[in-house]
Amino acid sequence: MIEIRGLTRRFGAHTAVDGLTFTARPGQVTGFLGPNGAGKSTTLRVLLGLDRADAGTALIGGERYAELRRPATAVGAQLDGGGAHPARTARAHLGWIARANGLPASRVGEVLEGVGLGRSARARVRTFSLGMGQRLNLAAALLGDPGVLVMDEPVNGLDPEGIRWMRGFTRQLADEGRTVLLSSHFMGEIARIADHLVVVDRGRLVAEGAPDEVAEGHASLEDAFFALTERPHTADAGFGRWNPGGGNGATPDGRGNGGVR
Numbered sequence: 209m210i211e212i213r214g215l216t217r218r219f220g221a222h223t224a225v226d227g228l229t230f231t232a233r234p235g236q237v238t239g240f241l242g243p244n245g246a247g248k249s250t251t252l253r254v255l256l257g258l259d260r261a262d263a264g265t266a267l268i269g270g271e272r273y274a275e276l277r278r279p280a281t282a283v284g285a286q287l288d289g290g291g292a293h294p295a296r297t298a299r300a301h302l303g304w305i306a307r308a309n310g311l312p313a314s315r316v317g318e319v320l321e322g323v324g325l326g327r328s329a330r331a332r333v334r335t336f337s338l339g340m341g342q343r344l345n346l347a348a349a350l351l352g353d354p355g356v357l358v359m360d361e362p363v364n365g366l367d368p369e370g371i372r373w374m375r376g377f378t379r380q381l382a383d384e385g386r387t388v389l390l391s392s393h394f395m396g397e398i399a400r401i402a403d404h405l406v407v408v409d410r411g412r413l414v415a416e417g418a419p420d421e422v423a424e425g426h427a428s429l430e431d432a433f434f435a436l437t438e439r440p441h442t443a444d445a446g447f448g449r450w451n452p453g454g455g456n457g458a459t460p461d462g463r464g465n466g467g468v469r
């Protein structure tokens with residue numbers, strides 16, 4: 209379980225996360241949605257002990273990240289850039305992470321098979337496609353067999369087959385009883401994957417519930433997102449900031465449709 213309670217993080221005069229409260233539950237895929245700059249990454253960074261909160265708490269299984277005795281077995285995170293050295297093989301990369309976290313080497317083969325990279329175990333990371341890199345990051349996150357999995361923009365830059373695979377895989381992880389939190393600004397795709405949506409804008413919660421609950425009172429989920437986030441949606445400025453249609457919406461650099469940041 210992930211519990212965010214009254215979380216606030218300020219950068220100078222700017223409040224990036226503003227009294228945010230939500231829960232991501234075991235057995236569910238929770239979509240954490242909002243336009244660029246809404247405060248999603250900041251929330252995840254505080255949750256994962258990479259940043260501090262000015263107020264409130266972010267708990268994993270009832271504990272702050274810093275209090276977890278064996279973090280890798282409690283939470284796995286797939287954030288931007290997995291940090292794999294391009295000259296390393298997938299196996300060597302994961303082997304190093306396993307050793308650093310006191311995890312059995314046998315997990316390396318298991319997670320590589322699990323994410324469909326078994327046959328690429330000895331390939332160098334520099335030869336990997338974007339989708340393979342995403343799978344490798346996911347394999348690293350799963351090394352400790354954690355009950356909580358956090359992924360930042362997991363479908364960014366993936367081709368349709370990659371997105372399909374990711375959808376099935378996250379479903380399987382949740383069905384195994386894990387808490388899965390997916391952060392994204394591509395709500396069309398995430399809404400198809402998630403059981404529960406948490407929508408933020410300007411650091412605040414603007415909607416929470418099952419996709420049909422969030423869409424209630426609007427012509428569609430897309431309309432709901434536009435209404436909830438009140439962005440100016442001109443052809444060039446708006447769409448890049450906020451892409452409710454989803455698809456994968458990705459550009460070759462994997463950052464989405466131009467994305468004003």
Ligand SMILES: Nc1ncnc2c1ncn2[C@@H]1O[C@H](COP(=O)(O)OP(=O)(O)OP(=O)(O)O)[C@@H](O)[C@H]1O
Pocket residue numbers: 219222223224242243244245246247248249250251393469
């Ligand atoms: N280290 C920092 N110093 C100053 N401002 C920051 C810092 N980190 C984030 N911010 C600001 O806080 C706000 C929230 O940023 P954050 O990255 O959390 O949003 P996001 O929802 O994850 O967006 P994106 O999808 O673009 O990553 C933005 O206005 C951002 O510029």
